[in-house]
Amino acid sequence: MSIKITGVGSYIPERVEKNSDFHEHEFLYEDGSNFSQSNAVIIEKFKAITGIVERRYIHSELNNSDIAYLAAINAIEDAKIDPEELDYLIVAHNYGDVLDKDVQSDTVPSLASRVKHKLRIKNPKCVAYDILFGCPGWIEAVIQANAFIKSGLAKKCLVIGSETLSRVVDKHDRDSMIYSDGAGATVIEASDEPGGILAHESATYSFEEANFIFFGKSYNRDNDDPRRYIKMHGRKIYEFALSHVPAAMKSCLEQSGKNIKDLKKILIHQANEKMDEAIVKRFYKLMGAEAPEGVMPMSINKLGNSSVATVPTLLDLILKGKMKDQELVKGDVIMLASVGAGMNINAIVYQV
Structure with missing residues (x-):
């Protein structure tokens, strides 16, 4: 038996934020003092180091659990499975749902429970939970799904990585230009084919x-x-x-x-x-x-x-x-x- 990715999906937000959109920002040092360089110079150096020319932000009406759901739909369709067959639904994220212009992270119920609800999965034995593991969270969730399937506790798992970092960035911090929003999802299954993890x-x-x-x-x-x-x-x-x-x-x-x-x-x-x-x-x-x-x-x-x-x-x-x-x-x-x-x-x- 191998354990393979049988379906993939993603959600890439429509809203494009270009480097030029940061030209009017007031970038400050940690102590609150001003940079001696112009924003044009700061942004050009940023591009040379990070490679980032533009990034994607979600629209105000969407939230993290929404785009996690949209990526999940794509992965489920790609795998051609019935979502009721899922044994585990794992969502990797770091900041939960943060409403546009809000100050609080919302993680109750878990994003995984919210995604399961949006998918209209009735099966109570489809266990939904979140994982907080920093940026490596999706890979770690795949490792957990692998362990569940290897041990015989599961046959099919849905693993999602979703984040809306645009909601948690300080516009006065030049590092804010690095961050973006997006979601990716995979269906992990036991398989008779060679390869896999x-x-x-x-x-x-x-x-x-x-x-x-x-x-x-x-x-x-x-x-x-x-x-x-x-x-x-x-x-x-x-x-x-x-x-x-x-x-x-x-x-x-x-x-x-x-x-x-x-x-x-x-x-x-x-x-x-x-x-x-x-x-x-x-x-x-x-x-x-x-x-x-x-x-x-x-x-x-x-x-x-x-x-x-x-x-x-x-x-x-x-x-x-x-x-x-x-x-x-x-x-x-x-x-x-x-x-x-x-x-x-x-x-x-x-x-x-």
């Missing part, structure tokens, strides 16, 4: 690293709004990722029994183009090889960093032929990898 690796580094990504006040000291926003220590995260993610990827590949030459694609969390390039380059160096051109498809330039949604969205786009010069065929070996708040890292080696 071959190996996985996960880790949490929290002794010194737990607060590299956190919730904090606006950089605008004159702002009396009680709202708190996503914040990060970018340099510390970059150094952490380069130190730990390549080693986890190496361990995962070795567990799979596959050779580095077998690896067709690496679908890595779209966090920062330069960081992702450095991670993959170091991974190949650890394996005594050089990264081949095109091994790391990128969507961040157009879609930004949608946290848990980046990897499943990327997988959906490739499998459905929506990314130029990128394709996967049956038998291809790929790696899924991510790093994020916690600090958590993980990887999966998967054969299509």
Whole structure:
């Protein structure tokens, strides 16, 4: 028996926010002081480092659970299953439902329960729950679904990664330009076909690293709004990722029994183009090889960093032929990898 992804789906918001839309923002340092550089210079440097030209935001009438549902519908239709057959419905996110212009994250009931309700699933044995694991949440939820199926507790699982980071960014923080909204979903099933999930690796580094990504006040000291926003220590995260993610990827590949030459694609969390390039380059160096051109498809330039949604969205786009010069065929070996708040890292080696 193998455990395979039998359906993929995503929701990419219609609203496009270009870098030029940030030219009128008042970017501030953490202490509230002004940048000496113009916004044009700040944005150009941002683009050179992250690769982001534009990102997607949801419209005001939508919420996180809504787009999770829309991605789920696409994955269920792609898998051609009856949703009543699902044993588990897992939603990876970090900030719950945050209404437009609201100050509070809403996680009761869970997003998974909300999605199950929207799907009109009657079966009470379809267990719905959320997972909070930072940006690697969707991959970790796939690992959990894999364990449920392996143990005999499940036959079919729906795993969703959905986030609306536009609702939790401080417009005075230049890092706000990184974040975006989106949702990706997959149906995971037991299969008689070869391949599927071959190996996985996960880790949490929290002794010194737990607060590299956190919730904090606006950089605008004159702002009396009680709202708190996503914040990060970018340099510390970059150094952490380069130190730990390549080693986890190496361990995962070795567990799979596959050779580095077998690896067709690496679908890595779209966090920062330069960081992702450095991670993959170091991974190949650890394996005594050089990264081949095109091994790391990128969507961040157009879609930004949608946290848990980046990897499943990327997988959906490739499998459905929506990314130029990128394709996967049956038998291809790929790696899924991510790093994020916690600090958590993980990887999966998967054969299509």
